[in-house]
Amino acid sequence: MPVMNIIQAVNDALRTEMRRDDTVVVFGEDVGKFGGVFRATQGLQEEFGSERVFDTPLAEAGIVGMAIGMSQNGLRPVPEIQFADFIYPAIDQLVNEASKMRYRSGGQLTCPFVIRTPYGGGIRGGHYHSQSPEAYLIHTPGIKVVVPSNPSDAKGLLISSIRDEDPVIFMEPKRLYRAARGEVAEGDYSVALGEAALVREGGDITIIAYGAMIPTVLDAAEKAAAVDGIDSDVLDLRTLMPYDIAAVLESVEKTGRAVIVHEAPRTCGFGAELAATISEKALLSLNSPVLRVTGFDTPFPYTLESEYLPNERRIRKAMRDSMSF
């Protein structure tokens, strides 16, 4: 199997689906000739022409609005929002239009599209090139949210997302775009939505994370095993809405302890939902409170971003706190 980084895996997934299904179209700011500011769509315009891969004016609401219309009239749009930080001008289109289309038409009309968008920190991007807006989206009924953490999942999940009949926000961990490399199956290859992956097994504690936090969590888990003597299950959720409750409960009921890790601010973040649900459904299994290691409840800072982002030290501290509760 070829070895790829996440950018290449995304590109491969788009190419695979565009070859298989000629209703798949790609558009967004700078995605055409330039191939995207992260180069995820490089070469697609050459192969598929400028009716299937094209640049748009600088207008996120227009991009998503167009995807809403196209997806109701026979196309499978896969627009790009250049940074997740810039999805907000299109939030009304997502919250009030796309997410409710199936519901409000009594199932007559649907919006099968995928918005690809790079998210998260760690690239010295400050407030506006670092945000992780998943909680806003997960709180919006009718939208699926998918976040891969490695090239193989990036390809497999993107293909599943494109084939899904509901609107999907596909959040790509930009910090890992080139840093995460691995083998990726050639051609048609998919990973089902809604299924978590247990990426490390250990019986002491469960760490739940996704996307760009996975390598950090795995490092922390190894260090914790080696130094602190704490052996953890690490669960990569992969799909956040709907998430894999069975996998979460199975692990937490086994370990009795859970730490949730994400980059987004803590308050009302997705970690809150996970912690609330685990505490509700598995209270009697819990040996200690579910802890959250997250971005702080501040805008994303610039100079001190490595203090802001969950890192190995904070994760290990939470693991130790949980173990010694």
Place this chain on the structure above:
Amino acid sequence: MPVMNIIQAVNDALRTEMRRDDTVVVFGEDVGKFGGVFRATQGLQEEFGSERVFDTPLAEAGIVGMAIGMSQNGLRPVPEIQFADFIYPAIDQLVNEASKMRYRSGGQLTCPFVIRTPYGGGIRGGHYHSQSPEAYLIHTPGIKVVVPSNPSDAKGLLISSIRDEDPVIFMEPKRLYRAARGEVAEGDYSVALGEAALVREGGDITIIAYGAMIPTVLDAAEKAAAVDGIDSDVLDLRTLMPYDIAAVLESVEKTGRAVIVHEAPRTCGFGAELAATISEKALLSLNSPVLRVTGFDTPFPYTLESEYLPNERRIRKAMRDSMSF
């Protein structure tokens, strides 16, 4: 003290502050001559003139954007967003601009404004006249969120919000606009932000709610006391960001049980944050899992809205489930 409904209390608060401080200005769709579709700004244009109370074009991003500029240049804007459902076109202005202004300028520039907006269901408003978007706002660092449940608090909290140095979203429970009546202090009167009110005392269980859910919760609490023999503390949070953690923990540590009630969808709603925090900080005090009675994870339906909204039956069932855990 005069008896008022919430509309009148809001009107009174605006009038009081506009008389006291001539930098307070009010604007929005239909708020001028007409006095607002709910009539909350009635008579203000007559008294204060059309430079201080005026209609705007139909553009929420423009309204909030204007408030951002005004508040940095000496005014205290109190714009209205006609329904909370229509705040989304302005979300980018809130998330990327207003909420980060103090932070990103290192404290040099601030946005002291208050957005008043009616929220919530129960008026047969369907998807678009019923939403409760507080979780999106609470998850956004730099914004305060205030939700009164009665006329007296509506006046006192609105006055505090206008005097606050940070952007405040003041969510008015439209279902109670005319239904909730009560005595309201005349003239200058404020209720501090960040302080919950214990609106019912009972030792068995804590119910935490806010805004339009308070009367429903109080009814349920009375019925539960009378019929089910469950005597509850009811906490009206009043301010959701920053919320009164001390009051929450004090009650829950006493009762050992908590039920959270809100109208917004459950997943990643504010109830998730409360449940996660309570479960983390008070795990050893808990005799049963923290339960959530909320709107379901669907768009707000029309015909079956009373099934969708938390009601007395659902709240009492959660109370009984909690007691019998």
Place this chain on the structure above:
Amino acid sequence: MSDTIAGIIDEKGKVRSGAVVPEIGRDDLIRLYRAMLLNRRVDERMLTLQRQGRISFYVGAAGEEGAIIGSAFAMQDKDWLIPCYREAGAAFLRGYSLTDFTNQLFGNSEDKIRGKQMPCHWASRELRLASVSSPVGSQIPHANGFGLAAKFTGRKEVALVYFGDGATSEGDFHVACNIAGVYKAPVVFFCRNNQWAISVPVEVQTASETFAIKAKAYGIEGVQVDGNDVLAVFQVTAEAAERARKGEGATLIEAITYRQGAHTSSDDPRAYRSEDEVAVWKKKDPIDRFRLFLVDQGHWSAGQDKKLEGELNEEIQTAVRAAEKLGPPDIKTVFEDVFEEMPWHLREQLDELNETLDSEVE
């Protein structure tokens, strides 16, 4: 009528000097008239039902039927119509049944959208009527998607999107028209300038000379038409659709008309506008004018009109009686149509609700 505003028949139903009446057969003329009258009578009836508390809410179109129905008539069946909340008339013309419409108002068990939305928020995939939503302007960007999807797959469909004068102030109007300009999208942007956005008059909505002139900002065609002249509206819309179909790009049509009634059943316009203004516009009523034209041209008579009124009344009566008898949709519909398949958390929530309903409280 100004030089720059397209018009064919005047307020007395006479053909304006120099104007050319579009070639529309008698049957179609009567179909147009019937749809307009149906729209008016449905509105009257439903507003009454609303006042009686039998439905919760209603949006009428009195005064704007010429704009709404004339434009819809210019489109082919394969073309998508993307309405806002005031375009029931366009749906009726296209064959949307009064039964479906009325069931939606009641949100009953036969409602095609399953009780999910407020009255007047219908949809019909079959008839290529996009789903109505309440947020002002948010439907406009969809039109580019509907139109370009057809263009990219070689289908010669045009998308027509309706919105009000107020909607032009939203960002969504702008991004949509601008994108349409860049791609020469096969779209007709149809602005019903009914002079008011609830209580806000057009002067407070924009300082531009006209709404049509806004087309200049997008390099698309812009045209003003007498919106109370159904034939003129048909004519300019047909031309715009033709241009779009030929790949020549989008048009912004401003139909100058008037909202004779309240904004919706929740509104009371006496608080913000004069009865005199309303009276002036009632004299320009699109239905009266078109009736005079039909009679003048020998296509119609008072007797036929009376008969038609009777028919419509009967039809409406029947639909309302049937709709009112039906109960609400099943409880599980609340949880359906969120996603294609119901995920675990919604199944759980449905179970939870059923349990509560079953539990013997009281």
Place this chain on the structure above:
Amino acid sequence: MSDTIAGIIDEKGKVRSGAVVPEIGRDDLIRLYRAMLLNRRVDERMLTLQRQGRISFYVGAAGEEGAIIGSAFAMQDKDWLIPCYREAGAAFLRGYSLTDFTNQLFGNSEDKIRGKQMPCHWASRELRLASVSSPVGSQIPHANGFGLAAKFTGRKEVALVYFGDGATSEGDFHVACNIAGVYKAPVVFFCRNNQWAISVPVEVQTASETFAIKAKAYGIEGVQVDGNDVLAVFQVTAEAAERARKGEGATLIEAITYRQGAHTSSDDPRAYRSEDEVAVWKKKDPIDRFRLFLVDQGHWSAGQDKKLEGELNEEIQTAVRAAEKLGPPDIKTVFEDVFEEMPWHLREQLDELNETLDSEVE
């Protein structure tokens, strides 16, 4: 130069026939020139620092200094400037110090915005320079607020807001201009049309004939100016500011210019545009042209230029050396400036972080 595009000096620095040179004293002319040159030299130096990995990111303005600085020069000190990320030159002209600017690039302990934002995202309340943010166009609606706040409190301030050609496609541009039209807000909307929005050329941005013509949609003034002609830019901006100050409303200025360099230090324009195009525009360089004009008018000489270059180099060197020496801001700044007072949850999070930092891990 077309008839409809304002211009005063040509590409050789000669006064165009029929053009009237605005009355600006020699000192001010040199001040203008100095700011432009400073902007250019700062950009060059900082882009080098970025390539060396000493700062993380940089946004240059090469080619656009005439537009940026000419317009800022037309405003009074009491007027707010609302920049996007490319307007450092306007800040320099206003007195924003190189020290402050450089500290911000390093996000160090002396940074006036306390390390909170990426390089080139400065702010100065004192100098009435609004805070730079990255989202394209989102600053535009603020201008109405800044302007109207002054108007409503009887202060004769004007707000000037900068944005690019790409920004005109966003809804925020539209809602801002439209609202300005309705209230005759004292605002100047200044569009730097530098032909590109990253890799997207203006033809893909809009089909409108010009950017200035978009003013028609809002009933405000619209004017095109040669953006590489600092005097013409000054002239049209001064006129617009004057109109705004007199209560006559807003103006949309389109300054036609060119982004000679990469979009930012993260970009490589060779992937999407030709060197030939760049070469053509380099011949129209605003600084070269203005220098020729100054020499031609007897205000400036090669010797003086050399001396100035030396001074600027020295100044920049000094600022960089000093800034680079400083450490990061204190850890608690991460939690400050979210609210006026730090609420409990942020205090808790700060404590948590401090504990982690203190804890003897490893």
